[in-house]
Amino acid sequence: MRRKQTAHDPLTPGQKKFLDFLGAYRERHGYAPSQREIASALGLSSVGTVQRYKQKLVEIGAIESTGTARGLRNLMPLAETNVEALLLPLVGKVAAGLPIEAVEQQELVEVPSSLIRKRGEHFVLTVEGESMIEDGILPGDKVIIRRQAVAQNGDTVVALINNEATIKRYQKGDHGVELHPANSAFSVLHVPDNSDFRIEGVLVAVLRTYY
Known part of the structure; x- marks a missing residue:
């Protein structure tokens, strides 16, 4: 007889993806995804499969459900779920x-x-x-960014200047905001005072795929 899964057991790959998507969606939208959205994102064939995942995760205490259409919420801290990977949105x-x-x-x-x-x-x-190649950030790399509107001098940030995105080292001094490249072939970008400038987030890590 197969032993029943408990909260102390590692999650299955499908359960990990379910939790990752739920957490990422709630962070981005402020509410949980619908069952159809979960099925579409995870490549599941039916809402019934989503319901089975949901029921099992509720049983082991990983999530709670209020019974409403978008009433799912993560309960277990990341360290307790034994999740080795997360699903984050690729936004551009x-x-x-x-x-x-x-x-x-x-x-x-x-x-x-x-x-x-x-x-x-x-x-x-x-x-x-x-x-940014001298900081090890190469064309085609994927960068993980923590969303925040402020940064310290020297942080590598993603910023929007008049709705155009760039990644540079942030520096603010007596002459205003400067965005510094990590490549001697490029010039420092001085942000005009009258521009629409905002920080979208700070660099956390760089991902690279080798073919």
């Missing part, structure tokens, strides 16, 4: 060079949970350009 591209227009995408990327050391909303961007 960012220029390591001149700013490029911010374009949002609808996709999820699996990242090691060990890279997410602080609470808060995180997202992923794909790097274009070579202005």
Whole structure:
């Protein structure tokens, strides 16, 4: 007879993906996804499969359900769920060079949970350009960003300048905000006082795929 899964047992890969998507969706939207949205994101064939995952995760205390359409909430801290990977939203591209227009995408990327050391909303961007290569950020890399509106001098940030996204080292001094490249072939970007400037987040980690 097969032993019943308990809260002390590792999650199955499907359960991990379910929890990761639920957590990422709630952070981004402020409420839980619908069962159809979960099925679509995880590639499940039916809402019935989602219901079976939900029932099992409720039984082991990983989530709670209020019984409403969007009434799911994570209960177990990450360390207790034995989750080795998280699903984070890939929200577009960012220029390591001149700013490029911010374009949002609808996709999820699996990242090691060990890279997410602080609470808060995180997202992923794909790097274009070579202005940060001396910091080990190369074209095609994916960068994990923790969303926050402030930064310390020296932080590598993703910033929007007149709705164009760029990744650079942040520096604020007597002459205003400067965005510094990590490539001697590129110039410092001085942010005009009258520009629409905001920090979207701070670099957490870099992901690279080798082919």
